Amino acid sequence: MDASFLSPAVAFSLLLVFSIIWIGLGWYLGKSNRTLDDYMLAGRKVGFALATATAMATWVTSNTTMAAPQLAYQLGVWGMVGYSLGAIGLMLFAPIATRIKTILPHGYTSGDFIRLRYGVGAWRTFLIISLVYALGWLISLGMAGGVVVNALSGLDYEIGMTVILAVCVGYTMLGGLRAVIATDFIQSIIIILGLLLLAWIVIQQVGFQEIHVTLSDERPALLNLLFPAAIMFLFNNLLFGVGEIFHSNVWWSRAFAFKEGVGGKAYFIAGLMWLPIPIVAGFVALAAPSLDLSVASADMVGPLVAGKLLGTAGAVIVFIVVFSALASSLDSLLAATSDLITEDIYRGHINPTADNQQIQRVNKFIVLALGFFAWLLCLPKISTLASLLYFMGAFVASAIWPIVLGIYYGRANGTTASLAMLFGTSVGLWAYFAIGFYVAALVSCAISLAVMLLGSIVKNAEFTFDTVTNKER
Amino acid sequence: MLFQRSEHSSTFGIKTLTNANAIWPGIAFIKVLISIRHHLLFVVAALTVSPLFAEELKLSTSETEPTAGYFSLSWAGTKQQNDVLLQQSTLSSFSNDALMQWTVSNVNSFSMSGLSSGVYYYRVAPFDKPQSWSNVVQVNVKHHSLNKAFFIFAVGAALFSLLSIIIFLNSKNKTSGI
Numbered sequence: 001m002d003a004s005f006l007s008p009a010v011a012f013s014l015l016l017v018f019s020i021i022w023i024g025l026g027w028y029l030g031k032s033n034r035t036l037d038d039y040m041l042a043g044r045k046v047g048f049a050l051a052t053a054t055a056m057a058t059w060v061t062s063n064t065t066m067a068a069p070q071l072a073y074q075l076g077v078w079g080m081v082g083y084s085l086g087a088i089g090l091m092l093f094a095p096i097a098t099r100i101k102t103i104l105p106h107g108y109t110s111g112d113f114i115r116l117r118y119g120v121g122a123w124r125t126f127l128i129i130s131l132v133y134a135l136g137w138l139i140s141l142g143m144a145g146g147v148v149v150n151a152l153s154g155l156d157y158e159i160g161m162t163v164i165l166a167v168c169v170g171y172t173m174l175g176g177l178r179a180v181i182a183t184d185f186i187q188s189i190i191i192i193l194g195l196l197l198l199a200w201i202v203i204q205q206v207g208f209q210e211i212h213v214t215l216s217d218e219r220p221a222l223l224n225l226l227f228p229a230a231i232m233f234l235f236n237n238l239l240f241g242v243g244e245i246f247h248s249n250v251w252w253s254r255a256f257a258f259k260e261g262v263g264g265k266a267y268f269i270a271g272l273m274w275l276p277i278p279i280v281a282g283f284v285a286l287a288a289p290s291l292d293l294s295v296a297s298a299d300m301v302g303p304l305v306a307g308k309l310l311g312t313a314g315a316v317i318v319f320i321v322v323f324s325a326l327a328s329s330l331d332s333l334l335a336a337t338s339d340l341i342t343e344d345i346y347r348g349h350i351n352p353t354a355d356n357q358q359i360q361r362v363n364k365f366i367v368l369a370l371g372f373f374a375w376l377l378c379l380p381k382i383s384t385l386a387s388l389l390y391f392m393g394a395f396v397a398s399a400i401w402p403i404v405l406g407i408y409y410g411r412a413n414g415t416t417a418s419l420a421m422l423f424g425t426s427v428g429l430w431a432y433f434a435i436g437f438y439v440a441a442l443v444s445c446a447i448s449l450a451v452m453l454l455g456s457i458v459k460n461a462e463f464t465f466d467t468v469t470n471k472e473r
Numbered sequence: 474m475l476f477q478r479s480e481h482s483s484t485f486g487i488k489t490l491t492n493a494n495a496i497w498p499g500i501a502f503i504k505v506l507i508s509i510r511h512h513l514l515f516v517v518a519a520l521t522v523s524p525l526f527a528e529e530l531k532l533s534t535s536e537t538e539p540t541a542g543y544f545s546l547s548w549a550g551t552k553q554q555n556d557v558l559l560q561q562s563t564l565s566s567f568s569n570d571a572l573m574q575w576t577v578s579n580v581n582s583f584s585m586s587g588l589s590s591g592v593y594y595y596r597v598a599p600f601d602k603p604q605s606w607s608n609v610v611q612v613n614v615k616h617h618s619l620n621k622a623f624f625i626f627a628v629g630a631a632l633f634s635l636l637s638i639i640i641f642l643n644s645k646n647k648t649s650g651i
Contacts, residue, residue, distance in 0.1 A: 074543040074586045092637065095644030218573065219587025221542040221616075228622035229541035235629020242636065289587075296580035298543070404636065408643040435617075436541060442629045449632065 005307030005315035011153035014319055015160075019167045022327055025186075026171025026179040035356065044257055046181060048266055051258045054181040054332070055270035057188035058250060059090055061137075061329035063389055064274075065195070065281050065322050066144050069302030071233075072282030073295070075438070076215075076222030078230030080282025085234065086241035090271030093245045097255035097263030099407055103465055109336075110252035110403075111344035117406045117463065118414035125418045126402075127344055129395045129425065130247060134337040135377070136392040138370065141330045142378035143388070144299075148322045151303040152315040161378050164323070168330040169371035172338075173364045177257060180331040187324035192277070194321035198306055198314070199280045205309050206287045214290040222286065233438035236393065240441035243396030246403045250336040338366040393441030394432055398424025398448040405452055410463040416455025424448030530557065530597050530607040538613045543586035548597050548607060556600035559583055565594050565609065576600060588614045 046054070064083070071079035104113055110130065115123040142161045149160025171179050215222050245251045255263045285301045291308050295301050303322070306314035342363040347354055354362070402417035428444025435443075535545040548557065556578050563571040577583055577597075595610045 073584070074541065076587060088633075092640055095640055098644070215587065220589050222587035224589075226619060227542070228617040228619055231619075231622040232617070232625040232629075235626060235633055238633055239629065292575065294575070294577040294580050295584045296582045297545070298584045298586065301584075400636070404639060408639065438541070439625055442625060442632070445632055446628055449635075 005151075005303075006153040006312055006319065008153050008155050010312070010316070011149060011155055011319065014316065014323070015149075015163050018320070018323055018327075019163065019170075022167055022183055023170045023174065025183055026173075026175035028175075029179040029182050030175035032178070044259075046254075046258045046262065048259075048262050050181055050185055051254070051262050051266035052269045052273070053188045054184040055090060055251075055254060055267055056273050057184035057191065057325075057328040058254075058332040059086070059245075059270065059274050059329075060188065060191050060277055060325050061141065063140060063144070064278050065191070065318075065325045066148065066299055066302050067140075067389055068278035068281040069285030069305070070298045072222075072285040073288060073298050073301045075230040075233055076219075076224065076227055076286075078225070078227055078234060079222075080279050080285075082230065082234040082237045083278035083282060084275050085238040086278065087271040087275040088238050089241035089243075089245040090267050090274060092242060093251055094264045094267040094271070096246065096404070096407060097251075097258070097267050098261075100252060100255045101258070101260065101263055103407070104256070107256055108253070109340045109343045110247060110249045111340055111348070113252070114402075114406075114417075115344070115348070118402070118412075118417045122402070122414040122417040122421075123344070123348075125421050126247070126399065127340070129399055129421055130249065130340060131337070133244070133248065133392045133396050134333060134340070135374065136388060136395075137333055138330070138337070138374040139377050140388050141326055141333070142374050144322065145326050146378065147297075147299060148303050148319065148326075151300040152307055152319055158379065162375060164326050164330065165371050165375050165378070168327055168334060169367055172331045172334045173367045177253065177335050180335050181257070183331060184328045187328040190324040191321055191328070192273075194317050194324075195277060195280045198317055198321075199283060201309055201314070202284050202287050202305070206290050210290050211287050215286060218289050229436060229438055232436070232442075236390075236438050236440070236442040239397050239400065239445045240390065240393040243393065243398070243400050243441060243445065247396050247399035248336065249340040250332050253336045253339055334367050334370055337370055338363050341366050341370075390437035390440055391429075391432060393437075394428025394444045395425050397428060397441035397445040398422075400445055401449045401452045405456075409456075410465070411456045411461060412452060412463070413455065413459050413461040416452055416459060419455060420448040420451035423451050529605055530599065532595060532597050532607040532610045534595070534610050534612055537611070538615055540615055540617050542588045542590075542614055542616060543584070544612060545582055545584050546595055546597075546610065547582035549581065550599075555579060557597045558600055558603055559597050560595065561585075562594050563591060565611075567594065567596065590614050590616045 064086075068080060068083045071083050073079075075082070100107070100113070104116075107113060111123060111127055114126040118126075142165050145164030146157035146159075146161030149155050149163075150157045171183065175182075212223070221227050251267075258266060281302060284305050287305050287309075288295055288301050291305060293301070293304050293308055295304060303315070303318045306318040308314075310317070342359055346362050346366075347359060351358070398421045402412065402420050405412040406417060424444040424447045427447045428440045431443035432440035530548045530550040532546060532548045535547075546559070556576060559575045559577050560567055561573045561575075562568070575583070591614055593612045593614065595612065596606045596608070598604065598606045
């Protein structure tokens with residue numbers, strides 16, 4: 001591995017400085033948490049600016065900063081455009097967030113809705129899908145930490161991965177969702193400024209024309225607007241993003257945490273702000289052939305381009321941006337997944353009479369356990385980031401229709417919702433291996449819709465939404 | 474490496490022979506034959522595998538028929554190579570008119586992408602011994618058909634449109650379902 005971009009000492013110093021900042025903030029913000037609502041949902045009174053920033057920063061993950069360049073490098077222009085369509089998920093979730101707040105004003109998790117709306121069978125199926133996804137995402141984030149540190153400084157993959165997981169576990173345990181949202185605000189500003197600076201440097205130093213000429217000669221398919229796999233990928237990525245957001249407790253917990261009337265606007269604006277970020281990050285990767293870079297693994301292309309162009313300065317920028325992006329997503333995922341496990345598995349299945357203090361203690365323990373479990377699974381670097389990420393597409397896209405139809409229509413029933421998730425996931429996984437990662441979510445979503453429609457015709461149920469609200473209260 | 478292993482085996486063989494000889498001469502004779510056979514095998518191996526061949530790189534690919542134009546090439550040798558020359562050609566002869574070449578530093582794999590449909594040949598050599606070419610790897614890039622791509626695109630577009638319409642219409646009707 002080329003270790004010339006960043007010395008191990010500089011890499012260690014950066015890790016240390018940011019670790020201290022994030023953990024210090026977590027400790028400081030955690031001091032004002034008094035109740036379970038404070039810890040898990042930031043008191044349910046997050047305002048518009050923080051709400052928008054946390055939604056955007058959480059959606060800018062290591063995948064945006066590292067898998068978007070990988071997709072541009074592998075699928076070309078459509079790869080980066082397709083990745084940016086992930087913004088649509090945030091925008092479409094805007095009205096859903098408003099609706100969630102209306103029908104479940106006192107809810108904690110996405111599992112709460114599935115249980116009350118569809119019953120125990122669908123709830124358990126949903127929990128399996130949700131936890132598989134959360135774990136996959138956690139692993140991809142941990143792996144990204146290791147990959148970026150290794151690519152830029154030559155430090156062992158295990159070191160970067162361990163530090164990023166430990167820091168995020170630390171401040172999430174200390175500060176809860178309040179710390180997560182506040183750090184997200186700072187991290188979102190760092191991410192936007194860092195990426196803009198990097199793209200500007202690429203344009204200045206390499207230039208559009210040279211990139212175009214080199215790609216035309218060496219990698220013509222990357223500029224081809226009729227690139228078949230990339231065409232398949234466009235809506236697959238959009239639906240994958242929709243599936244991720246619609247089902248994941250990361251986004252539901254925020255909808256519960258935002259003040260009345262804030263969620264809809266915040267998610268829509270966050271989507272608009274997020275839209276250009278993968279294009280900027282992906283564009284950087286297209287300069288790799290012009291720079292004669294030896295790209296050993298496609299998910300390292302972003303950091304390698306930055307390091308090659310700017311040496312230490314570029315490596316520092318990428319390091320800070322990716323570290324911020326990783327932290328902003330990892331903390332949110334840890335908080336939301338531990339909420340889901342605490343509420344839906346511990347309180348829902350193991351100890352229904354647990355009081356709020358017990359819940360809070362269990363929640364902190366689960367954050368720690370999740371971090372440790374993710375660390376163990378990150379140790380063998382099993383896949384590239386994009387391959388791992390899109391494997392999850394088959395799972396999450398199967399939940400889109402059960403959620404959307406369940407939120408708006410009374411005819412959708414629990415058995416059908418379970419079957420839709422099971423069949424959608426199974427066929428989506430088959431497509432992942434038989435066709436490619438770029439169709440798994442799309443196939444899963446299509447099968448899930450077919451099952452939902454068929455089930456609603458065969459079994460004529462009529463659910464009244466008053467029931468959800470009353471049961472919840 | 475190969476010669477070290479040969480010497481080690483030989484030493485082990487003589488020790489075994491000494492111990493067995495004290496027990497029964499018949500066993501000792503058989504052991505001598507086995508030991509000679511081992512020695513012969515290593516001599517043959519040493520002659521067949523010249524020092525030049527021992528440094529030759531072994532090239533492999535992650536996919537032989539990629540459908541999205543990207544795949545990974547990786548190589549291994551008997552010693553760590555810092556810089557290698559990687560050649561790509563559309564002709565198995567690697568003649569100049571269809572040749573592309575990269576110098577790859579400090580890594581033992583190369584992520585290739587963006588290739589049009591067609592057959593490509595690859596080989597690598599140590600940078601300081603440019604004639605010691607590895608085995609040739611053949612990759613046949615076969616992109617999915619556009620018909621299949623647009624069919625999947627259309628399914629995706631239909632799903633997205635339906636989803637958007639449902640959400641949009643219901644968000645307009647604020648009392649929907651309640």
